[in-house]
Amino acid sequence: MSGAAPGAGAGAGGPEVTAVVVTYDGAHLLPGCLDSLAAQTVGRDRLRVVLVDNASHDDTLALVRRDYPWVEVVASPRNLGFAGGNDLALDRLATPFAFLLNSDARAEPHAVEELLAAATEPGAERVAAFNATVLLQQPYRHAAPGEDGPGVLDTPAGRVVADDAGPVRLVNTTGNLVTTDGYGIDRGWLEDARTHAPEPEVFGFCGAAALLRREALAEVGTFDRAFFMYYEDTDLSWRLRRAGWGVRHVPGARVDHIHAASSVEGSPLFLLHNDRNRLLTLTVNATAGLAARCVARSVVTALSTTLRRNEPWSRTALRWRALGSWLRLLPRALAARARTARTARVPRAAVQAMLVPPPPPRPLSAPPAH
Structure with missing residues (x-):
């Protein structure tokens, strides 16, 4: 139509x-x-x-x-x-x-x-x-015993394989x-x-x-x-x-x-914005303790991968770029944090109580939070 x-x-x-x-x-x-x-x-x-x-x-x-x-x-x-x-x-x-x-x-x-x-x-x-x-x-359909190859996923629903029917x-x-x-x-x-x-x-x-x-x-x-x-x-x-x-x-x-049809998960654009924006979200909204811990963890991770060279340099460089971009936007984020605090009805800690434990490792990387 x-x-x-x-x-x-x-x-x-x-x-x-x-x-x-x-x-x-x-x-x-x-x-x-x-x-x-x-x-x-x-x-x-x-x-x-x-x-x-x-x-x-x-x-x-x-x-x-x-x-x-x-x-x-x-x-x-x-x-x-x-x-x-x-x-x-x-x-x-x-x-x-x-x-x-x-x-x-x-x-x-x-x-x-x-x-x-x-x-x-x-x-x-x-x-x-x-x-x-x-x-x-x-x-998808459930995969047969021993079936493997392209299109097979291990999911919480069991092993499945792409099938249009x-x-x-x-x-x-x-x-x-x-x-x-x-x-x-x-x-x-x-x-x-x-x-x-x-x-x-x-x-x-x-x-x-x-x-x-x-x-x-x-x-x-x-x-x-x-x-x-x-x-x-x-x-x-x-x-x-x-x-x-x-x-x-x-x-x-x-x-x-159609997951990731309009953006490429794992691309430099995705990794840069995903890393940076996670820190921006926490800076604006989380308690100071959680925000500081997450920023510190990102810095330690970037330092560790730089020294150990245990991932492609392009990925490590993106970690540093994300941190640099977060730092440039930090004054803006802190201003937004202050605005939110002035008008909020619910304390940060009360909202943060809704956070959930990290899930077990997934068979595919999680899609971006659009």
């Missing part, structure tokens, strides 16, 4: 949700994403769609203007990353809610309707964010968690979607697919553009928690995600 506009709905008071899709050289991904928004059961009168193009070099703008004329386009003159790109839409949000959707994701038809229902039910007034159930788009769907995330040693992780990563049944309350939302309440954003602000990409959603979630807002998972809102 490429290019089809969202169908008519029952709403009569104007759009309730603005779907925000940020893209950079992602023309090959957009049809699946935008078609899924066109198919949403909430209808066109309740859902507007804004595409933020981060100065793409491909034919993104031509594709959208030709095949998706109902999509509002915000063309940035430069690449602002995931954080800055979303802020171009969120800072002028005119609807009560925003639905963030990655360009490499596809929302099932009832996803937005399920999220809206959760956000408007009695008792949800102080919940700021509602995370969808984000699944890896690739289906397979019955197993693996979880990408049902929200963000932060561990007691200061790392952001995806809740439910690689678990079987049929048995993953977490508590509704979750520390933070994942920016790949979540509904945000405008009232909450007006209170604490939107993403910090200095993050560019990775950990910006964890930072915002932590600020929302300090302000007394909640975050929930909505199991019936399902989204398929």
